[in-house]
Amino acid sequence: MEHSFVPSQMTKKYFTPWVTVIFIIALIGLAILMLRLVFGLGFITNLDNQHPWGIWIAIDVAAGVALAAGGFTTAALGHIMHKDKYEVLVRPALLTAMLGYTFVALGVCVDLGRYYSVWHPLIYWNGNSVLFEVGICVMFYLTVLYIEFLPIVAKKFIGNVNLPGILSGLSKPVDKFLRILYKALDKTMFIFIIMGVVLSCLHQSSLGTLMVIAGPKMHPLWQTPVLPLLFLISAIAVGFPMVIMESTIASKSFGLKPETDLLGDLGKMVGPLLGVYLAFKVGDMFIRETFVYLTELTTESVMFSIELIFGVVVPLRMFLTKSVLKSPTGLFIASMLVIFGVLLNRINNFLVAYTPPYEKVTYFPSFGEIAVTVGFICLEILLYRLFVTYFPVISVPVEKSLQDSKYSLKRA
Amino acid sequence: MGSIKRRDFIKTVTAVGCTAAGLSAVTPKKLNATPENILSKDRYGVLVDTTVCIGCRRCEWACKKAHGIEAGSIDDYDDKSVFQEERRPAHDSYTVVNSYDVPNAEPVTVKVQCMHCDQPACVSACIVGAFSKKENGAVIWDESKCIGCRYCLVACPFQVPTFDYHKAIEPEIRKCDFCYERTSKGQLPACVEICPVEALTYGKRSDLLQIAHDRIHRNPDRYIDHILGETEVGGTSWMYLSKTEFSNYNFPKLGNSPAPGVSESIQHGIFAYFVPPIALYALLGGIMYLTKEKSTEEEK
Ligand code: SF4
Ligand code: SF4
Ligand code: SF4
Numbered sequence: 001m002e003h004s005f006v007p008s009q010m011t012k013k014y015f016t017p018w019v020t021v022i023f024i025i026a027l028i029g030l031a032i033l034m035l036r037l038v039f040g041l042g043f044i045t046n047l048d049n050q051h052p053w054g055i056w057i058a059i060d061v062a063a064g065v066a067l068a069a070g071g072f073t074t075a076a077l078g079h080i081m082h083k084d085k086y087e088v089l090v091r092p093a094l095l096t097a098m099l100g101y102t103f104v105a106l107g108v109c110v111d112l113g114r115y116y117s118v119w120h121p122l123i124y125w126n127g128n129s130v131l132f133e134v135g136i137c138v139m140f141y142l143t144v145l146y147i148e149f150l151p152i153v154a155k156k157f158i159g160n161v162n163l164p165g166i167l168s169g170l171s172k173p174v175d176k177f178l179r180i181l182y183k184a185l186d187k188t189m190f191i192f193i194i195m196g197v198v199l200s201c202l203h204q205s206s207l208g209t210l211m212v213i214a215g216p217k218m219h220p221l222w223q224t225p226v227l228p229l230l231f232l233i234s235a236i237a238v239g240f241p242m243v244i245m246e247s248t249i250a251s252k253s254f255g256l257k258p259e260t261d262l263l264g265d266l267g268k269m270v271g272p273l274l275g276v277y278l279a280f281k282v283g284d285m286f287i288r289e290t291f292v293y294l295t296e297l298t299t300e301s302v303m304f305s306i307e308l309i310f311g312v313v314v315p316l317r318m319f320l321t322k323s324v325l326k327s328p329t330g331l332f333i334a335s336m337l338v339i340f341g342v343l344l345n346r347i348n349n350f351l352v353a354y355t356p357p358y359e360k361v362t363y364f365p366s367f368g369e370i371a372v373t374v375g376f377i378c379l380e381i382l383l384y385r386l387f388v389t390y391f392p393v394i395s396v397p398v399e400k401s402l403q404d405s406k407y408s409l410k411r412a
Numbered sequence: 413m414g415s416i417k418r419r420d421f422i423k424t425v426t427a428v429g430c431t432a433a434g435l436s437a438v439t440p441k442k443l444n445a446t447p448e449n450i451l452s453k454d455r456y457g458v459l460v461d462t463t464v465c466i467g468c469r470r471c472e473w474a475c476k477k478a479h480g481i482e483a484g485s486i487d488d489y490d491d492k493s494v495f496q497e498e499r500r501p502a503h504d505s506y507t508v509v510n511s512y513d514v515p516n517a518e519p520v521t522v523k524v525q526c527m528h529c530d531q532p533a534c535v536s537a538c539i540v541g542a543f544s545k546k547e548n549g550a551v552i553w554d555e556s557k558c559i560g561c562r563y564c565l566v567a568c569p570f571q572v573p574t575f576d577y578h579k580a581i582e583p584e585i586r587k588c589d590f591c592y593e594r595t596s597k598g599q600l601p602a603c604v605e606i607c608p609v610e611a612l613t614y615g616k617r618s619d620l621l622q623i624a625h626d627r628i629h630r631n632p633d634r635y636i637d638h639i640l641g642e643t644e645v646g647g648t649s650w651m652y653l654s655k656t657e658f659s660n661y662n663f664p665k666l667g668n669s670p671a672p673g674v675s676e677s678i679q680h681g682i683f684a685y686f687v688p689p690i691a692l693y694a695l696l697g698g699i700m701y702l703t704k705e706k707s708t709e710e711e712k
Contacts, residue, residue, distance in 0.1 A: 042577030049502065049574045052565035080696055082703040113560020113575060113583040124557045126447060126541035128676050131563045133683070135539055194696045198689055205682065213537050213567045213675040216664065225674055228682070356571050357664035358500050 005088040005395035007152075010254045010388045019385065022378045029375010032368045033110060041113060044368030050356045051363035053111075058350035059373050060107030062207055063343045064100055065138070066235045070246070071097020071145065072200035073239030079193045085262065088395035091152070092250065093243050095393050098145040099380050105142060107376065108135075130209045137203035144196045147185070152391050154182045205232040211349055219300045220290045222353040230280055237273040238342040240266045241315075241335035248332045250394055253385075257397075264325040270338065271319035278312050303344070303352045311341015447541035451530055455549035456595070457617035457649035458604060459624055460523055462661070463634055465611040467495070467509055467521030471603035475507045475525075478591060478602035498662065501525060503576040506588040507603060512661045520654070522661045523603070523612075525588035526551060526572045527641060528649035531670030537567035542585070549617060549649040550590035558585055569645055569664060569671045590649070617649055624653055646670030 015023075036044050047054050074093040078086045109115045121135045161175040162168070208231030211218055224230075244263045251258040285291050294301050315337040324330035351363065365373075388394050469489040476483035481504050495511035502508075507525035514520055528551045535543040535551060542557040543564060553573075560583055564573045576583040591601035599605070604612040613620060621642060628635045640658050641651035644666045652658065659665065682688060 036580075038580055040576075040578050040580040040583065043580075045577075047577060049500065049565060050571070052562035052575065076696070080700045080703070082700070082706070108561075111561075113562065114558065114581075115560075117559040120540045120557060120559050124540035124542075126538055127683075128536045128672065128679065129539050129541070129563070130675055130679055131537065131539040131561065133679065190697075190700060194693055194700065197696055198693050201692060202682065202689060206679070209675055209678050209682075211566070212678060213533055213672055215533075215569055215671055215674075216666065217566075217569075217571075225678065228678060354566075357569075358498070358571050358662065360500075 004398060006398050007088070007091050007392040007394065008396045008398075009390065009392050010385075010394060012254050012389075014385065014389060019382070022381055026375050026378035026382060029372050029378065032371045033375070035368070036110065036372070037115075041111075044366060044372075046363055046366040046369065048361070048363075050359050050361070051351075051354070053350060053354075054363060055347070055351070055365045055369050055373055056107055056111040058347045059343070060376060061104050061111070062210075062350055063346040064104040064107060065204065065207055066231070066238055066342050066346060067242055067339065068097045068100030068104070069200065069204065069235040069239040070242040071100070071239075072197050073236055074243055075148075075193055076197050079190070080197065086266065088259070089243050089247065089262070089266070091393045091395070092246060092388075093239075094145065094148055095384065095387055096242070096246055098142075098149050099383055099387070101138065101142045101145055103376050103380050104138060107373075108138075110372065130206055130213065134203050134206045134210065137199050137206065141196060141199040141203065144192050144199065147192050148189070148196065151182055151185050151189070152393070154178045154185070156391055158182060200235075201232060204235040205229065207231050208349075211354070214354065217354055217356055218349075219293070219353040219355065220288065221285075221293050221300055221304045222349050224284050224288060226280065226284050227349075230277070230284070233273070233277045233280060234342050234345060237270060237277050238338055240270050240273075241338040244331055244335040245339060248328060248335075250388070254388075254394065256394070258328045260326070260328050260331070263328075263331055267319055267325045267331050267334070270334075271316060274312055274316040274319065274338065278308075278316060281308065281312070300352060303348050307341055307344045307348055310337060311344055312338075315341065447535050447538065447544040449532070449535055449545040450547045451545070452547045452549075453618070455530075455547065455617050455649060456590075456615065457528070457549055457620050457651060458601065459613040459615075459620040459651050459653065461611050461613070461627070461653045462520055462522050463653065463655050464609050465509070465521045465523065466609055467492070467511055468608060469494075469509050470606045470608060471507055471523055471612070472505060472509060474602040474606040475588070476505060478594065479506065479589075481505070495519075495521075501572060501574060501587060503574045503584070503586045506586065510661070514656045514660045517656065520656070520661065522652075524570075525603075525650065526590070527570050528588075528590055529569075529645055529671070530648060531646035531672060533567040533569055533645075533671035534564040534573060536672030536676055537563045539563060546592065548590075548592075548595060550592045550595070551649075552589045552592050553585050553587070555582075555584065560585070567671070569666055571664070617651075620651060624651065627653060643668045646673075 032044055041047055045054060045056075070093040074086060074090045077083050078090040109118050112118055121132055122139075126132045158175060158178045161171045161178065163171045163174065205228035208227035208229070211223070212225065212227055215223070244266060247263060248258055250256070294305065315334045318324045318330065318334035318337070321330075324334055470486065473483050473486045473489050492511075498510050499505075499508040501524065507523055509521050509523045511519045511521045528545075528549055530545070532543065532545055532551045535541075535545055538558075539561055540557040540559060542554045543551060544554070545551050560575070562575055562585075564585060565571075565575060573585050573587045575585055591599070591603075594601060600614055604614045613623065615623075621639065624639045624642075628637055628639075634655060635653055636655065636657065638658065639651050639653060640663060641648035646669065652663075654661070
């Protein structure tokens with residue numbers, strides 16, 4: 001019997017014991033966030049003049065952006081290179097990217113001393129500032145992501161717009177509007193898809209340039225002019241592992257059969273990407289002769305080694321192994337390692353490597369900072385679950401039927 | 413072909429290309445929008461002679477007074493016990509004097525504050541261009557633009573700007589502003605004015621350099637042949653003379669290239685008038701178009 005994959009709504013009950021736990025953690029995070037808004041950053045964080053940036057920047061923003069890279073890498077694969085079989089992975093990755101970037105933006109807001117001025121970069125420009133470029137690109141990309149997701153929302157309501165009460169008269173026009181919107185988006189979507197990939201390449205790399213200006217404050221193991229390139233390659237490399245990880249967890253959580261063949265094919269591409277990344281990382285280390293720092297036993301050298309060995313070398317070896325690519329567990333573990341590696345790399349770049357010239361205390365995140373970061377992640381999971389329950393995002397196999405292709409560009 | 417015809421596709425891609433080209437046409441404007449970094453030949457500076465400073469901390473008091481910060485009684489500043497710990501400028505003290513033990517000599521007292529760099533990292537880094545280098549040499553902060561991201565703290569090589577972490581609304585970035593208000597009215601910076609031994613000399617940076625070289629030349633025993641700030645990170649408006657190596661006073665070891673140099677050239681390399689992004693866009697558009705042809709053919 002021939003199967004074809006069709007994006008469908010998930011029908012499982014929303015609350016399970018685990019979901020309830022996640023819900024409570026998210027609430028705690030939000031409560032602590034309130035304290036920050038009312039009493040200021042110093043009240044709940046360990047940030048000071050020596051350590052202006054903490055885990056909210058390193059994890060919520062820097063790692064958040066990198067780990068949302070699945071959105072643009074699958075879009076490039078499925079829509080730009082037209083590798084149609086990966087189509088089923090594009091929607092879930094798009095949703096994660098959309099939620100991921102939304103929380104990146106929230107993370108930035110929370111960390112800004114004057115969060116209510118977050119829109120200032122739109123009118124006050126500084127073309128020399130790397131942060132300005134990152135900020136603008138992220139804002140635009142977030143918009144593009146919302147636009148890319150819009151057809152899924154529009155489609156759901158077309159034909160069943162039923163506004164309540166006095167608004168019911170508007171139901172027809174709204175429906176009409178949605179139809180026009182859907183059609184217009186259908187025709188122009190490829191513009192946004194390409195734009196999304198370009199914007200991603202730009203800010204993923206610029207995030208690396210961010211710390212270049214810190215100069216000697218940053219440990220030589222990480223401080224290098226090729227940081228933007230390293231950030232871009234590692235973001236591309238972590239994109240597919242993120243998709244594999246999410247797909248595996250979603251399958252498990254919603255009781256679907258894991259798409260191991262497809263994920264295995266995706267995994268085949270991760271090996272070479274990690275290889276390129278490793279080559280650049282090691283090459284850079286030898287050109288700048290920073291390997292001497294690895295002979296000393298310091299926090300930096302240990303963290304650097306962990307990042308490289310467990311985050312790059314081991315998963316690289318795994319992704320090049322046939323049996324791993326065939327096993328759901330193997331794929332999952334290898335992907336988790338890559339994700340761990342990139343997360344650690346961002347933490348290392350922004351926190352571990354950063355030592356100001358006058359350091360009186362060392363930085364370790366406070367309970368409040370951790371609670372907010374963890375709370376945000378939980379909230380993201382909850383929203384993901386909500387979205388896949390209400391909108392057709394995750395594909396399930398159905399008997400071959402007419403599958404409506406998403407973008408008319410590829411319709412024959 | 414599908415619902416979009418080849419001609420339409422090309423039309424749209426061209427339209428996008430034109431928009432992008434239009435965007436790049438406005439780039440010069442965008443570059444103008446970056447904060448001013450005026451390097452006037454007549455910019456001012458201060459020469460700090462650490463061999464003269466007596467560590468009376470009058471400058472700390474005067475600085476607070478001039479900036480509306482609770483300063484307390486000037487007599488309290490005779491208290492030398494604060495020297496036991498190295499202090500740093502903070503949101504309620506833009507300048508501090510520290511005392512350092514040096515081998516085989518009296519301890520040396522050193523005043524620190526913003527260096528007012530000629531190529532300031534804070535100006536280059538600030539996301540909204542809230543910092544700017546003024547004609548008279550001062551690097552100042554514009555409250556109305558700042559969003560409190562603290563990237564300036566990350567960027568400053570001397571670890572100078574500070575942030576008020578305990579304010580929820582309108583927290584400020586604070587640092588020595590070279591007494592911009594006072595100097596604009598022709599007054600001396602408050603710290604320079606009060607210094608009882610003239611350890612601080614205010615004047616045009618070029619004149620100060622001459623004075624400094626002169627002093628070193630005439631008293632080779634009194635000074636090492638190094639003016640801190642003459643060339644460090646591309647030169648600074650505040651400069652220091654000393655009897656012993658500056659590393660004794662915990663000054664960060666910095667090269668002579670401007671602090672924002674590398675990051676700005678990467679940044680402008682990636683953006684070079686929007687050419688690389690547009691090229692990438694075109695490339696991806698091309699790939700999308702070509703592979704689509706292929707996948708439609710296969711389907712036939
Ligand atoms: S010392 Fe720091 S704050 Fe002062 S001008 Fe230089 S970079 Fe800016
Ligand atoms: S904290 Fe304010 S002054 Fe500093 S970089 Fe951010 S916006 Fe600019
Ligand atoms: S120049 Fe003005 S702001 Fe700067 S340290 Fe002296 S008194 Fe303070």
